[in-house]
Amino acid sequence: MKRLISMAIAILAVxxxxxxxxxxxxxxxxxxxxxxxxxxxxxxxxxxxLITKFEKQTGYHVNVETFDSNEAMYTKIQQGGTSYDLAxxxxxxxxxxxxxNMLIPLDKSKLTGMNNFGKSFLNQPFDPxxxxxxxxxxxxxGIIYNDKFVKPxxxxxxxxxxxxxxxxxIMLVDSARDILGFSLVSLGKSMNTTDAPTLQAAKAKLDxxxxxxxxxxxxxxxxxxxxxxxxxxxxxxxxASEMMSNNSHLHYVVPSEGSNLWFDNLVIPKTAKHxxxxxxxxxxxxxxxNAAQNTDYVGYATPxxxxxxxxxxxxxxxxxxxxxxxVVDKSEVYKDLAPKTVGLYNDLFLEFKMFRN
Amino acid sequence: xxxxSSGTNALFYTPYVLWLGLFVIAxxxxxxxxxxxxxxxxxxxxxxxxxxxxxxxxxxTVNSVxxxxxxxxxxxxxxxxxxxxxxxxxxxxxWLLLIILPTWINLLLKAYAFIGIxxxxxxxxxxxxxxGIAPQQFLFTDFSFIFVAAYIEIPFMILPIFNGIEELDExxxxxxxxxxxxxxxxxxxxxxxxxxxxxxxxxxxxxxxxLSLFMLTRLIGGNRVITLGTAIEEHFLVTMNWxxxxxxxxxxxxxxxxxxxxTGERKKRGSLR
Amino acid sequence: xxxxxxxxxxxxxxFIILYVPIIYLIAYSFSAGDTMANFHGFTWRHYxxxxxxxxxxxxxxxxxxxxxxxxxxxxxxxxxxALGIHRTSRPxxxxxxxxLNNILMVSPDVIIGASFLIFYTAxxxxxxxxxxxxxxxxFSIPIVxxxxxxxxxxxxxxxxxxxxxxxxSNAQVLSRVIMPFIAPGILSGFFMAFTYSLDDFxxxxxVTGNGFQTLxxxxxxxxxxxxxLEINALSGVMFVFALLLVVGYYFIQQxxxxxxxxxxxxxxxxxxxxxx
Numbered sequence: 001m002k003r004l005i006s007m008a009i010a011i012l013a014v015x016x017x018x019x020x021x022x023x024x025x026x027x028x029x030x031x032x033x034x035x036x037x038x039x040x041x042x043x044x045x046x047x048x049x050l051i052t053k054f055e056k057q058t059g060y061h062v063n064v065e066t067f068d069s070n071e072a073m074y075t076k077i078q079q080g081g082t083s084y085d086l087a088x089x090x091x092x093x094x095x096x097x098x099x100x101n102m103l104i105p106l107d108k109s110k111l112t113g114m115n116n117f118g119k120s121f122l123n124q125p126f127d128p129x130x131x132x133x134x135x136x137x138x139x140x141x142g143i144i145y146n147d148k149f150v151k152p153x154x155x156x157x158x159x160x161x162x163x164x165x166x167x168x169x170i171m172l173v174d175s176a177r178d179i180l181g182f183s184l185v186s187l188g189k190s191m192n193t194t195d196a197p198t199l200q201a202a203k204a205k206l207d208x209x210x211x212x213x214x215x216x217x218x219x220x221x222x223x224x225x226x227x228x229x230x231x232x233x234x235x236x237x238x239x240a241s242e243m244m245s246n247n248s249h250l251h252y253v254v255p256s257e258g259s260n261l262w263f264d265n266l267v268i269p270k271t272a273k274h275x276x277x278x279x280x281x282x283x284x285x286x287x288x289x290n291a292a293q294n295t296d297y298v299g300y301a302t303p304x305x306x307x308x309x310x311x312x313x314x315x316x317x318x319x320x321x322x323x324x325x326x327v328v329d330k331s332e333v334y335k336d337l338a339p340k341t342v343g344l345y346n347d348l349f350l351e352f353k354m355f356r357n
Numbered sequence: 358x359x360x361x362s363s364g365t366n367a368l369f370y371t372p373y374v375l376w377l378g379l380f381v382i383a384x385x386x387x388x389x390x391x392x393x394x395x396x397x398x399x400x401x402x403x404x405x406x407x408x409x410x411x412x413x414x415x416x417x418t419v420n421s422v423x424x425x426x427x428x429x430x431x432x433x434x435x436x437x438x439x440x441x442x443x444x445x446x447x448x449x450x451x452w453l454l455l456i457i458l459p460t461w462i463n464l465l466l467k468a469y470a471f472i473g474i475x476x477x478x479x480x481x482x483x484x485x486x487x488x489g490i491a492p493q494q495f496l497f498t499d500f501s502f503i504f505v506a507a508y509i510e511i512p513f514m515i516l517p518i519f520n521g522i523e524e525l526d527e528x529x530x531x532x533x534x535x536x537x538x539x540x541x542x543x544x545x546x547x548x549x550x551x552x553x554x555x556x557x558x559x560x561x562x563x564x565x566x567x568l569s570l571f572m573l574t575r576l577i578g579g580n581r582v583i584t585l586g587t588a589i590e591e592h593f594l595v596t597m598n599w600x601x602x603x604x605x606x607x608x609x610x611x612x613x614x615x616x617x618x619x620t621g622e623r624k625k626r627g628s629l630r
Numbered sequence: 631x632x633x634x635x636x637x638x639x640x641x642x643x644x645f646i647i648l649y650v651p652i653i654y655l656i657a658y659s660f661s662a663g664d665t666m667a668n669f670h671g672f673t674w675r676h677y678x679x680x681x682x683x684x685x686x687x688x689x690x691x692x693x694x695x696x697x698x699x700x701x702x703x704x705x706x707x708x709x710x711x712a713l714g715i716h717r718t719s720r721p722x723x724x725x726x727x728x729x730l731n732n733i734l735m736v737s738p739d740v741i742i743g744a745s746f747l748i749f750y751t752a753x754x755x756x757x758x759x760x761x762x763x764x765x766x767x768x769f770s771i772p773i774v775x776x777x778x779x780x781x782x783x784x785x786x787x788x789x790x791x792x793x794x795x796x797x798x799s800n801a802q803v804l805s806r807v808i809m810p811f812i813a814p815g816i817l818s819g820f821f822m823a824f825t826y827s828l829d830d831f832x833x834x835x836x837v838t839g840n841g842f843q844t845l846x847x848x849x850x851x852x853x854x855x856x857x858x859l860e861i862n863a864l865s866g867v868m869f870v871f872a873l874l875l876v877v878g879y880y881f882i883q884q885x886x887x888x889x890x891x892x893x894x895x896x897x898x899x900x901x902x903x904x905x906x
Contacts, residue, residue: 001809004816011702018695025688038840043854065840066851071597072835081750081757082839174580176596215497215579219854220472227667229477229496246665339597343396346596350588351413353580373711373771380768381730384745391748439644442637451880452641457821459648461828461872462655462865463849469857470651473658473666480654511648569738572831586738590832593744606741613736614729 036061037277040084047297054284060277077102077269085272091126091263094133095336103132104268110279113286121303133265134282135303139237141178141260143253149231157255158186166212169231174218176349181260191260191332194341203348210356225250237321241299252320258330392603404604421584425567431507432563436514444522456512468576471505497579505577506570514559521555565613585609652869659862666857676863693845700766701823708774709816716782735772742769743836757839765837766827774819781815
């Protein structure tokens with residue numbers, strides 16, 4: 001008994017020591033409460049050097065926390081027990097959060113640099129007049145191929161994926177709307193289709209793709225592609241740019257018949273508290289020089305036209321990531337669909353995955 | 358006297374019962390409650406109807422049980438002899454601690470290590486390359502999925518079996534040998550039956566989590582096998598269909614309770630007397 | 631004798647399998663490259679990165695703190711619970727409580743996490759260190775009960791009766807007889823609770839809020855970009871630390887056990903001498 005008690009006391013002492021150390025570290029990092037900014041972002045979606053620069057310039061301390069899906073972020077903010085000041089949802093999620101009254105409108109009088117953005121990135125249907133959101137990055141859904149296994153130019157259209165040449169060669173990103181979406185496009189339908197028979201048809205077409213599908217995975221796709229584990233992948237442009245920086249054999253194609261156009265925008269969730277820091281940060285990020293630096297680090301396409309002008313020519317003119325206007329025009333932005341339709345997309349996708357063998 | 362002991366009983370029980378109420382019964386009730394709502398928030402039995410009438414979920418259940426069964430058998434076959442040998446080893450407590458140690462390394466990291474080992478130009482294929490039979494496809498196959506899952510579960514199987522063997526009275530084994538039984542007879546007639554409780558505990562500790570594996574099914578299995586755990590994770594984290602996720606959860610929990618009831622009943626009664 | 635040799639060989643093989651991925655992880659922490667694909671020559675760079683990364687160090691400390699504190703509290707509550715269950719004589723009550731106890735053991739982590747999240751939302755408990763600590767205590771308690779209870783059941787009633795006959799009060803019986811007897815069970819309960827807490831990803835992922843991250847959640851977030859070798863370096867450090875701790879603990883315990891044994895033998899010898 002005595003030994004058990006002394007053990008418990010020893011453990012408590014260690015816990016206290018660790019708590020003191022942790023507290024000390026927190027203070028050396030500059031977090032004291034009021035001068036902080038809680039940024040809720042996707043993993044590795046901002047240049048850490050920019051954060052340091054912002055902290056030095058303004059004296060605010062930035063806490064970056066990360067989420068891995070729009071839905072996870074939504075759940076956490078909705079729960080109310082958190083105090084995030086800024087978040088970076090995708091377009092359909094902005095619509096959903098707006099409907100759920102989870103966003104605080106932007107005070108335009110405190111914002112600078114809003115005219116740095118390209119016209120086509122503002123005033124989108126998911127947020128008319130940019131009442132709630134500022135564009136952060138944008139991109140497309142497309143096909144990545146490895147020129148060791150696939151002849152350059154052999155893949156131009158979604159339909160090319162169905163070719164029997166690519167048996168067991170394709171990796172798909174684990175996302176119901178994107179995968180059913182490209183099947184819909186290949187049938188000449190809208191990516192925002194809500195009607196059940198059309199969706200069934202898209203699923204039936206996907207079933208025929210099964211023999212070509214090697215795996216349905218998520219973020220790991222980047223690592224697999226960089227390691228030559230598969231010849232072809234369907235993924236987002238941002239992920240593609242990262243793979244390509246690790247493996248020079250990889251190329252990215254946006255099929256000319258159109259694809260999905262996505263936006264990740266900065267919003268102020270209803271849990272926000274530090275408004276001074278929020279606007280300081282938004283204006284800091286709107287600055288073309290900072291935005292260009294961030295683009296260079298993250299590797300996605302920037303909606304900030306003045307920042308784009310600062311990028312090297314090879315990046316600026318890269319048709320893979322800044323596709324022709326004609327392709328952009330044909331592409332669709334996801335709408336926030338009714339829960340029932342979202343459910344149908346997910347059920348069909350689950351069935352596709354289940355009966356893949 | 359009786360009064361006094363019931364008083365101390367209450368003292369013992371208070372924090373524990375509080376825990377039972379707040380963190381077991383309340384969340385369980387919430388899950389059951391959730392399972393009666395569909396994705397649009399209407400009160401309905403539709404989730405259960407979907408589960409039991411659509412082929413998808415039935416097949417998923419069958420698949421999960423089948424893979425969990427294989428994983429358990431593989432783990433058991435590897436772990437029993439290991440626990441047995443361990444019992445006779447010098448410094449056995451130290452070895453036991455060393456078997457637990459790998460579980461302290463994050464699961465995701467171990468999974469990534471296995472991806473490296475099994476990939477096209479990874480360790481195993483480099484090795485096979487010396488014999489000219491590389492590259493083989495290992496990732497996204499049943500083999501790699503079962504292997505990695507079994508790898509993760511081995512420590513949780515060895516521990517209870519080892520404890521079971523430790524409790525074994527050595528004199529039974531000696532007696533059996535003295536009576537002229539062969540090694541195999543001693544094993545099947547004496548050692549195995551007497552260590553059965555440890556095996557049962559190990560099987561429970563492995564089979565049940567294997568039913569609800571997720572993450573590994575995607576990372577190593579490439580979503581070729583969809584288990585109930587994967588579906589639950591997806592319904593809660595991706596599709597936000599908490600009702601359906603809860604329904605699968607309820608079915609799973611009921612199934613587990615039944616399994617435990619069937620495997621644990623006799624032993625519990627025995628120990629009560 | 632021959633079978634024993636084969637046995638040892640088999641055990642070594644199992645150990646090799648158990649440790650291969652870990653050695654693989656640690657080996658790459660010395661690779662000059664940036665991914666776990668090909669080895670690029672030796673460097674300490676990732677270790678330097680690690681020790682310069684205050685955020686990472688803070689998360690490691692917080693994770694350890696959480697694991698120690700939650701398993702300590704869970705061990706206390708669980709042990710009390712096991713004592714309570716053991717004293718209950720009505721089989722119906724006992725079985726019901728045991729079944730309830732096991733529900734958390736058998737529920738998938740995702741379900742536990744989700745239900746706790748709903749629960750905290752309903753009670754307006756803010757997400758952060760507190761909610762994570764509560765959750766870790768909650769899912770560790772049943773394993774402690776399951777580790778302590780068998781020890782209690784092994785205990786012979788005659789032993790307790792003897793202690794009572796010798797005039798010990800209930801409290802004395804508890805502290806002098808029962809507790810020492812079940813101490814190994816309590817220790818392994820603590821050990822398992824600690825393991826569960828360190829290992830947990832899903833529950834923490836659901837119930838954590840801003841200002842608090844555990845290692846598993848952070849690794850998951852970072853892994854989105856492909857594993858950074860700094861994390862391999864961290865696994866290396868933690869692994870060596872744990873190894874030293876385990877081996878050190880074992881030999882200290884062995885040492886004290888031997889001292890006790892020799893002490894006992896000595897006093898017995900003295901007694902014998904005195905008797906002559």
